[in-house]
Amino acid sequence: MNIDPRTEFLVGFGGVSGSTAVSATFEPGTDVEHRGRGMIARGGGCSYGDAAQRGGGAVVHVTADPSAITLDLVSATVKVSAGHTIRQVCQELLKQGWFLPVVPGTSYATVGGCIAADVHGKNHVHVGSFGQHVVSIDLVDGSGVEHHFSATEDPDAFWATVAGMGLTGVIVSATLRMIADKSGWMTETTAMADSFAETMSLMRELAVSHHHVAAWVDLRSRHRGVGVVSAANHIDACAFDASRKSHQLRSPLPCPRTSVSVLGPQRLAFLNAAKVISARRHVGRVGTVAQKRVPIESVLWPLDAVANWNRLYGRHGFIQYQVAIPDGAEDVLIGISKRLATLPVYLCTLKQMGQASLAPMSFPLPGWTIALDIPANAPGLWDALHCADDAVAEVGGRVYLAKDVRMTAQHLPTMYPRLDEWRQVRNRLDPKGNMNSDLGSRLGLLDSFS
Amino acid sequence: MSAVGVRSVLLLGGTSDIGTAICRALVDRGATRVVLAGRDPVGLALRAATLKHVNIEVSLLDFDVVDSSRHRDLIDRATEMVGDLDVVICAVGVLADEQGIDADPVAIARVVAVNMGGTMGVMAAASSRLQHQGHGTLVVLSSVAGFLVRSDNPIYGASKAGLDAYACALDDLLRPSGASVLVVRPGFVRTAMTAGMADRPMATTADAVAAAVVKGMDHDAHVVWVPRPVGLVMNGLRLLPRSILRPLLRRQQ
Numbered sequence A: 001m002n003i004d005p006r007t008e009f010l011v012g013f014g015g016v017s018g019s020t021a022v023s024a025t026f027e028p029g030t031d032v033e034h035r036g037r038g039m040i041a042r043g044g045g046c047s048y049g050d051a052a053q054r055g056g057g058a059v060v061h062v063t064a065d066p067s068a069i070t071l072d073l074v075s076a077t078v079k080v081s082a083g084h085t086i087r088q089v090c091q092e093l094l095k096q097g098w099f100l101p102v103v104p105g106t107s108y109a110t111v112g113g114c115i116a117a118d119v120h121g122k123n124h125v126h127v128g129s130f131g132q133h134v135v136s137i138d139l140v141d142g143s144g145v146e147h148h149f150s151a152t153e154d155p156d157a158f159w160a161t162v163a164g165m166g167l168t169g170v171i172v173s174a175t176l177r178m179i180a181d182k183s184g185w186m187t188e189t190t191a192m193a194d195s196f197a198e199t200m201s202l203m204r205e206l207a208v209s210h211h212h213v214a215a216w217v218d219l220r221s222r223h224r225g226v227g228v229v230s231a232a233n234h235i236d237a238c239a240f241d242a243s244r245k246s247h248q249l250r251s252p253l254p255c256p257r258t259s260v261s262v263l264g265p266q267r268l269a270f271l272n273a274a275k276v277i278s279a280r281r282h283v284g285r286v287g288t289v290a291q292k293r294v295p296i297e298s299v300l301w302p303l304d305a306v307a308n309w310n311r312l313y314g315r316h317g318f319i320q321y322q323v324a325i326p327d328g329a330e331d332v333l334i335g336i337s338k339r340l341a342t343l344p345v346y347l348c349t350l351k352q353m354g355q356a357s358l359a360p361m362s363f364p365l366p367g368w369t370i371a372l373d374i375p376a377n378a379p380g381l382w383d384a385l386h387c388a389d390d391a392v393a394e395v396g397g398r399v400y401l402a403k404d405v406r407m408t409a410q411h412l413p414t415m416y417p418r419l420d421e422w423r424q425v426r427n428r429l430d431p432k433g434n435m436n437s438d439l440g441s442r443l444g445l446l447d448s449f450s
Numbered sequence B: 001m002s003a004v005g006v007r008s009v010l011l012l013g014g015t016s017d018i019g020t021a022i023c024r025a026l027v028d029r030g031a032t033r034v035v036l037a038g039r040d041p042v043g044l045a046l047r048a049a050t051l052k053h054v055n056i057e058v059s060l061l062d063f064d065v066v067d068s069s070r071h072r073d074l075i076d077r078a079t080e081m082v083g084d085l086d087v088v089i090c091a092v093g094v095l096a097d098e099q100g101i102d103a104d105p106v107a108i109a110r111v112v113a114v115n116m117g118g119t120m121g122v123m124a125a126a127s128s129r130l131q132h133q134g135h136g137t138l139v140v141l142s143s144v145a146g147f148l149v150r151s152d153n154p155i156y157g158a159s160k161a162g163l164d165a166y167a168c169a170l171d172d173l174l175r176p177s178g179a180s181v182l183v184v185r186p187g188f189v190r191t192a193m194t195a196g197m198a199d200r201p202m203a204t205t206a207d208a209v210a211a212a213v214v215k216g217m218d219h220d221a222h223v224v225w226v227p228r229p230v231g232l233v234m235n236g237l238r239l240l241p242r243s244i245l246r247p248l249l250r251r252q253q
């Protein structure tokens, strides 16, 4: 490991609680200098909280070797470096008529970050999480030793690295499963529902015939409770009109840096109302649906259309509170959302989730996940989120660590009941405790007993 | 670091009115773990009770600022209790029995030992921890009295002047690591320290100081004056030639 003497201030996508670390570049086989604070890998920095930073320690920037995307058409797999962004991989795959089975809501996340957080897409209910489509992982552990894991070669270490939040070591490369996608286009169905509960049942209905389903629920404007559901399918090769060009990914618009928040409460309510009105115009009214053909990125990564939109929240940044709630506890989910709706929530997205993966620290569980974006300086926010944590833990739900910057260790063992099992495998891979992140130390993830 | 991301706070001078007001403001912003360090266990427990809340964990530590040999240990113990220290507030301070030229040398030495010598020591111990962490803010309660030392409180003023100068230099040392010092220069604040004294012009409250500190942290400021106009006045006065300035600062008989 080469230590670059430059130190660097790093902060998550939400812009809250940054810290300064030494930047390290990567060289397997050597020991790590991290001043006793530990080191952590950082990919695209798209996690919202403090997972990819280590104040006073070292941060390894995992970058990609641009030429290292190798497709194996026989097994329908692709070998990529961990630093490749989902966008780079998908761009390359689309050119050859393929795509990834699971992608997160941003294409700027790296493969390493997607494995480390075991990310989910809008199709979790059908295909599960990212880790469920990883064939093998190459990792350098905290002591600089190289490993190759798969579901059959050291499966414990494989599943501890999936959703391991970088704490088992640095992922160098991985082999992922691919799905065929000849067009790069999707058909998108938009529908509206009048209330939270109706939005959920509409989503269940649409999931029968659609691969990707997600909803946006308005918690702020006078249309409060209105849900806009988007459901989409890849257009398969036969249905795809060969006279049309297959779609390739475009670059995003830039967004200016602001130090003051341009997303004040009134504007948030206005944006929500605008979204409902535009959906109304498109869909007509509640109960009807509209269909259109759209490029793949406008369904899967709508937020990537504007680069650095997170800066709109100004210097205080924002919190994304994302929780998973098991099936049967829908009323708790609705209750939490209603209570948090007293805060200036702009985005509130809802997804259904299916089978959990084998990874002990994986976030998704059969049920629902909701994510709320709230300016970090909203009065009463922190208290409200602590109360929400209590309610979530009580019904066996959990907070998503890739989004978290504020939770205390109190509920961690309840939310992640397989924590100790994961710790044992982690300790085997990193007995000296060389890996650590601000998230890890805040939640005591490395501690043997909590 | 912006006050928004603060989760753990160590207050040195755990019974201080200004210090506990800052803790309350940080708890309102999301801090969940607070350590109060001080000499008086009963006073600390009473302060802890005012901060306690369902999700707030308050711990107490025994601390006397003149006991310099234990300062590093104190910081280590606070770290064991709450993990990384996001904010350390230094609110220790005593007024002097100002007798002009007739002041008791022993009393002078004692005030300087508390306000300057001892406080500098614990600031150094805290700073090395913050530097190690790569983040965190050391909030130092200096005073307007230390910016321009008047002849009606030369001992207190000089001790704060020394402390203030040290804090500013410490900030330079800390910034490259990602940690920083916020120097707070309040005017007259109505607290236990000033109880029974007549209000000075532009008198303020501990809560106003706390609000200014939080705002200063949000803006990553180096110095905050409370109330703000005091800063303008003081900086203006400092530009005056000595022949005009010193008579203005002279003790009024």
Ligand SMILES: Cc1cc2nc3c(=O)[nH]c(=O)nc-3n(C[C@H](O)[C@H](O)[C@H](O)COP(=O)(O)OP(=O)(O)OC[C@H]3O[C@@H](n4cnc5c(N)ncnc54)[C@H](O)[C@@H]3O)c2cc1C
Residues within 6 Å of the ligand: A013, A040, A041, A042, A043, A044, A045, A046, A047, A048, A051, A052, A062, A082, A083, A103, A104, A105, A106, A108, A109, A110, A111, A112, A113, A114, A116, A117, A118, A119, A120, A121, A122, A164, A165, A166, A167, A169, A170, A171, A172, A303, A304, A402, A403, A437
């Ligand atoms: C607009 C937006 C939408 C999003 N939508 C979704 C979504 O729909 N579903 C979802 O699940 N998530 C979503 N996310 C979260 C994001 O996908 C995850 O946080 C993901 O981990 C980010 O990857 P990254 O490369 O940016 O990782 P970073 O943020 O850099 O790091 C995240 C974690 O991964 C670890 N890590 C990164 N690279 C490596 C490596 N090479 N080896 C070992 N560990 C590594 C880090 O140590 C850290 O713990 C979204 C984020 C944004 C900004």
Ligand SMILES: NC(=O)c1ccc[n+]([C@@H]2O[C@H](COP(=O)([O-])OP(=O)(O)OC[C@H]3O[C@@H](n4cnc5c(N)ncnc54)[C@H](OP(=O)(O)O)[C@@H]3O)[C@@H](O)[C@H]2O)c1
Residues within 6 Å of the ligand: B012, B013, B014, B015, B016, B017, B018, B019, B038, B039, B040, B043, B063, B064, B065, B066, B090, B091, B092, B093, B094, B114, B141, B142, B143, B144, B185, B186, B187, B188, B189, B190, B191, B192, B193, B194
């Ligand atoms: N009030 C003002 O007008 C004003 C103006 C400018 C600056 N300040 C500064 O602001 C800070 C806080 O003042 P305040 O108004 O909040 O006064 P305060 O309530 O009297 O607080 C002073 C604190 O210092 C502690 N202390 C004194 N000697 C100590 C020692 N040897 N070891 C450990 N702790 C000791 C006291 O603890 P005990 O309870 O154990 O005595 C008390 O907690 C001080 O530094 C003060 O100089 C105050």
